[in-house]
Amino acid sequence: MFDKLVIFGAGLIGGSFALAIKHAGAARSVVGVGRSPEAMARSLELGIVDAVADSVAGAMRGADLVLIAAPVAQTGRILASLLPFLEVGTVLTDAGSTKSDVVAAARAALGDKVGQFVPGHPIAGRESNGPDAAIVDLYRGKKVVLTPLAENATHDVERVAAAWRACGAVIHMLTPREHDKVFAAVSHLPHLLAYALVDDIANKPHAGLLFQYAASGFRDFTRIAGSSPEMWRDISLANQGALLEELDGYIAQLNALRAMLAQADGQGIEAVYANARHAREKWINAIELAEAPAPDSAE
Amino acid sequence: MFDKLVIFGAGLIGGSFALAIKHAGAARSVVGVGRSPEAMARSLELGIVDAVADSVAGAMRGADLVLIAAPVAQTGRILASLLPFLEVGTVLTDAGSTKSDVVAAARAALGDKVGQFVPGHPIAGRESNGPDAAIVDLYRGKKVVLTPLAENATHDVERVAAAWRACGAVIHMLTPREHDKVFAAVSHLPHLLAYALVDDIANKPHAGLLFQYAASGFRDFTRIAGSSPEMWRDISLANQGALLEELDGYIAQLNALRAMLAQADGQGIEAVYANARHAREKWINAIELAEAPAPDSAE
CATH class of the missing domain: 3.40.50.720 (NAD(P)-binding Rossmann-like Domain)
Structure with a gap:
């Protein structure tokens, strides 16, 4: 070819x-x-x-x-x-x-x-x-x-x-713009969030105690914080506009959840958690289908 | 016994x-x-x-x-x-x-x-x-x-x-207080963050497009958002005080990173990412030792 x-x-x-x-x-x-x-x-x-x-x-x-x-x-x-x-x-x-x-x-x-x-x-x-x-x-x-x-x-x-x-x-x-918007949301933002959490914990005076009790959930959540800092610095800067937009949306979401938690609004918190679990289940089922080898792939 | x-x-x-x-x-x-x-x-x-x-x-x-x-x-x-x-x-x-x-x-x-x-x-x-x-x-x-x-x-x-x-x-x-502070940081907050991200994405008008391109990094980051919403609502409310404190620290961390990104401060971003990767590597090495069966465990 x-x-x-x-x-x-x-x-x-x-x-x-x-x-x-x-x-x-x-x-x-x-x-x-x-x-x-x-x-x-x-x-x-x-x-x-x-x-x-x-x-x-x-x-x-x-x-x-x-x-x-x-x-x-x-x-x-x-x-x-x-x-x-x-x-x-x-x-x-x-x-x-x-x-x-x-x-x-x-x-x-x-x-x-x-x-x-x-x-x-x-x-x-x-x-x-x-x-x-x-x-x-x-x-x-x-x-x-x-x-x-x-x-x-x-x-x-x-x-x-x-x-x-x-x-x-x-x-x-x-389009390039659609691409950058999509990956800001599903890849670049999660990397930033994972790095931010580990750095936040590592900077606390009792970081040693905290890490001692981190378990498998924490390990998976922060796996992407094991990626190359130089590469992800470059990606973050290269996609600055779209990433800022996603980050702002996420900070707004956290502030809304913070308000629910401060008001002990169990119904509101459960609605967010349940919607997330439901959407994730739907997605996992869909990718399991989509990631099967394509019929036109070479073998 | x-x-x-x-x-x-x-x-x-x-x-x-x-x-x-x-x-x-x-x-x-x-x-x-x-x-x-x-x-x-x-x-x-x-x-x-x-x-x-x-x-x-x-x-x-x-x-x-x-x-x-x-x-x-x-x-x-x-x-x-x-x-x-x-x-x-x-x-x-x-x-x-x-x-x-x-x-x-x-x-x-x-x-x-x-x-x-x-x-x-x-x-x-x-x-x-x-x-x-x-x-x-x-x-x-x-x-x-x-x-x-x-x-x-x-x-x-x-x-x-x-x-x-x-x-x-x-x-x-x-102590009960130490326990709750530790698990707010390394378990309860990450659960809230993962649920928040999936819910945030699921509520966007182009959610279908976004989920289509989410890959293995997103899957691991959000694995804990597959947990029971009722159980995690209860845990969030039961540990309200400590969780609010950790959430506030994390929102402050995100606002700091947002400022760096808006100023295209590559050095600042890389310092956060690199510190996180370094801390995570140290932790992974430490748990690999700690999770070996204890010498006094029954067999």
């Missing part, structure tokens, strides 16, 4: 993409580009890439598809660095967790070539990072959100979608 | 206690008392209890140890109902998630016999409830917090502790 696939940053996200594409027989060769010679050598050793490019120019020569799988804040710089070598038939895409800022960076970096860039976000991850964390089935049955631009050619969007489908993923389409 | 153990409410908590005590050979007979004849019949069928009492008077006759494992709000009523039949040598205890309110209810119900009541709280649970959820190793390696009263005789406290140790649990001692 692809003669030459290029991956900028062959860590967990890019490496798993490369492994899956190769496993599906959908790329003749995979070339890696990255700033860490050690990580690149390891990617080669693990068979994630077939070759490591020694220059961006060399990497881009004859490239069909280029995936940028580096920290979101670097997307603009990487796009600017490859622009001088961007050929007409090459399609660019990314794997960043935020999209409005990536689109703005792409417009700034690529100018009238921005139509060759199809923004994307695979909804998958693991606790660990780097080439050794890459696995062939990271995307199997998972969602990939594409947020195409008005400038994108339909067949370019379709090529990116086909690559992700070859990895076993299910394609969804949103 | 015990001739006659009595359990009020043989669901998950009481049933698992009975199974573990019998497995350890620490009770000659276990008698169940409860309001639901079906649940009681099922407890008998499952071998959790050896007999179902047909009256509180009958249950209390010759009882060594009585565990109240019913919803916290019922503790006062149950203690009042057994008081007329309370013999001198009987020790009473409970398994409620809050302690200051239980102690107040016990003082009101038992009067000058309150010294026979040793308040307790096993830190263990499962998603499911009822006699069928009871398992023999629910308490193995888990903490049980006792919050003894000034009126308790040392040997009575020791008898309750010995019963829990026979179940494989590790005994901790706190």
Whole structure:
């Protein structure tokens, strides 16, 4: 399907993409580009890439598809660095967790070539990072959100979608703004809340006593506070507007619950708790269906 | 060790206690008392209890140890109902998630016999409830917090502790006030926060879209919002004072983070996130040691 696939940053996200594409027989060769010679050598050793490019120019020569799988804040710089070598038939895409800022960076970096860039976000991850964390089935049955631009050619969007489908993923389409609003609510805000709780407790004078009695509920609630602080700082800032809006809504919700608790309004508290449990049950049932492998996924 | 153990409410908590005590050979007979004849019949069928009492008077006759494992709000009523039949040598205890309110209810119900009541709280649970959820190793390696009263005789406290140790649990001692402050922070507040987030999202006009993209991080963060709304309403109200204090601290923390985000203060945000990750890592390492079976547990 692809003669030459290029991956900028062959860590967990890019490496798993490369492994899956190769496993599906959908790329003749995979070339890696990255700033860490050690990580690149390891990617080669693990068979994630077939070759490591020694220059961006060399990497881009004859490239069909280029995936940028580096920290979101670097997307603009990487796009600017490859622009001088961007050929007409090459399609660019990314794997960043935020999209409005990536689109703005792409417009700034690529100018009238921005139509060759199809923004994307695979909804998958693991606790660990780097080439050794890459696995062939990271995307199997998972969602990939594409947020195409008005400038994108339909067949370019379709090529990116086909690559992700070859990895076993299910394609969804949103606008960049919708994407950022959705992930502010269901991902970025929960991360902020979990970090905030653990930090709050850790700063109390009796923190040691508190942690001693934290149990499995606390462990699950705060699992996402084990994520990379640098990465989540970048995501929080990149999605500042939508995240502020969600945070304000949540603070208002907590103030309402606080008032109910202060008034010992058991009925009001139970209504919130019961609505939450009900909505969560409905959601769990729905994802159990949705996360089954898609009928069109490669095997 | 015990001739006659009595359990009020043989669901998950009481049933698992009975199974573990019998497995350890620490009770000659276990008698169940409860309001639901079906649940009681099922407890008998499952071998959790050896007999179902047909009256509180009958249950209390010759009882060594009585565990109240019913919803916290019922503790006062149950203690009042057994008081007329309370013999001198009987020790009473409970398994409620809050302690200051239980102690107040016990003082009101038992009067000058309150010294026979040793308040307790096993830190263990499962998603499911009822006699069928009871398992023999629910308490193995888990903490049980006792919050003894000034009126308790040392040997009575020791008898309750010995019963829990026979179940494989590790005994901790706190005052009722300390207990409630600790669990407001590490358990009651996280439950309220998880319920609040799911309810907040469920009430948005685009809730369907949002839930469609919620992934494993959201699932873990909100797992505790799958708990019983009635039980957590009761716990929230029972621990109102301490929970309000923790909630206020958390809302202040969110307002501080909101200000950092509005100012795009990446350094400030990263400091909170990094401190949280660091504290959580330290805690995870510590519990992995602490949750190993205690050297004095029965096997």
